[in-house]
Amino acid sequence: MQRPPAFLLSALALSGAMACGLAQAAEPVIGLITKTETNPFFVKMKEGAAAEAKKLGAKLVAAAGKADGDNAGQVTALENLVAAGAKTILIAPSDAKAIVPAIRKAQARGVMVIALDSPTEPMDVADALFATDNYKAGELIGQYAKAATAGKTPVIAMLDLYPGHPVGAQRHNGFLKGFGLPTHDAKSNELARPAEVVCMADSFGNRAKGQTAMENCLQKNPDINILYTLNEPAAAGAYNALKAAGKERNVLIVSVDGGCAGIADVGRGVIAATSQQYPLRMAAMGVAAGVEYARTGKKASGYTDTGVTLIAATPQAGVDSKDVKTGADLCWGTK
Structure with a gap:
């Protein structure tokens, strides 16, 4: 087979290099x-x-x-x-x-x-x-907590993110709305505090700080029976504090995230319900x-809602939720 002339080989090589460069530029x-x-x-x-x-x-x-x-x-x-x-x-x-x-x-x-x-x-x-939709995520767990504690006088603790963060405010105020308590709307970055909320503390979404915050809340009021947590790491820390105080069976915990560890905690009864995000x-x-x-x-442009689903081990009448298996199939983090 006859080799192409050298000038043609050079042209082909140059053409290939240019094509590669254009592909990289693209x-x-x-x-x-x-x-x-x-x-x-x-x-x-x-x-x-x-x-x-x-x-x-x-x-x-x-x-x-x-x-x-x-x-x-x-x-x-x-x-x-x-x-x-x-x-x-x-x-x-x-x-x-x-x-x-x-x-x-x-x-x-x-x-x-x-x-x-x-x-x-x-x-x-x-x-x-x-x-x-973080306000909706809060609403879902507020509705669940309301239904799951029907007939009880609510004594609520809320473990938030930190002051001024819009996500923390939206979840906090959404929870109160879902529970049927006075609150701010979804655009407010202020945290509402109706009389039923006996303790509010910043967890920074952190397990260790969540535990400390819950310890402090129990010192303020040992009769807390409902706990809202900004996310599942804070919920896990708070549960440790409740367990150390012998009160883990007396407090219903709700949260937001839907991570694999959090869904596992729903399955074993640490968290009653969580709003799963994606x-x-x-x-x-x-x-x-x-x-x-x-x-x-x-x-x-604009806002695109990427979805939220309430995951609960024990469904409540009138509250739309999915089971733990569904949550585990869609969770994130280490399984």
Whole structure:
């Protein structure tokens, strides 16, 4: 077989190199910034983003704050991702207000910024929001707690996130609405406190701090019989405090998350019911929107509800819920 002339081989090689370069240039860079690297919720979010990026031919670059509330770390991550050429940045903001100037700087460089899980404040600072309806998540567990404790005088403790965070406020106030108590609407970042709530404490969504908060609440009022927790790690810590005090059978615990450990706790009676959310779905939708923007210039906008489902071992009349098996099939984190 006759070899092609050398000049033709060179032309073919150059053509191949150009095609490869164009393919690489067409690979959009999507940034993901979570609150932490270790929380199972954000681990699953990163997994969902990575899988969708691979599927759609995008490059995912992930970063995170050192802990929930680390705004400085998230600002640095935003700046680094813009410098790295990210066309879209997905962020679960730790501080809804403090992150705003950094987001606006990124947008001025042509970057689309999508909030995941938590809104910015104001919410419309981000180009779009993919998140759980946190007020609804709170309502669902409030309705469940009301039905499950019918006939009892409610003595309620509430383990919240930390002051001023919109997700914490939405879940807190949603719970009160679901329970049928006076509260604020979904847009308020203030925490309502009707007379039935005898203790409110900040858990920072943390197991150890949840335990300490519950210990303090029991000192204020040992007759607590209903416990709202911002998330399942806080619920697990609170349960440890209740067990140490010999009161674990006297208090109905409800929560939000739907992680695998939390669903297991529902199955064994630690948590009565939890509102399950879907971080993988949030991340996948965010990546898909980022790829669309990179390739067509079309920006995502507004709020997209990524779904929430009440999971309970013991159903209550008039309250829509799914069983533990359903929750386990859809949970995230270590199984």
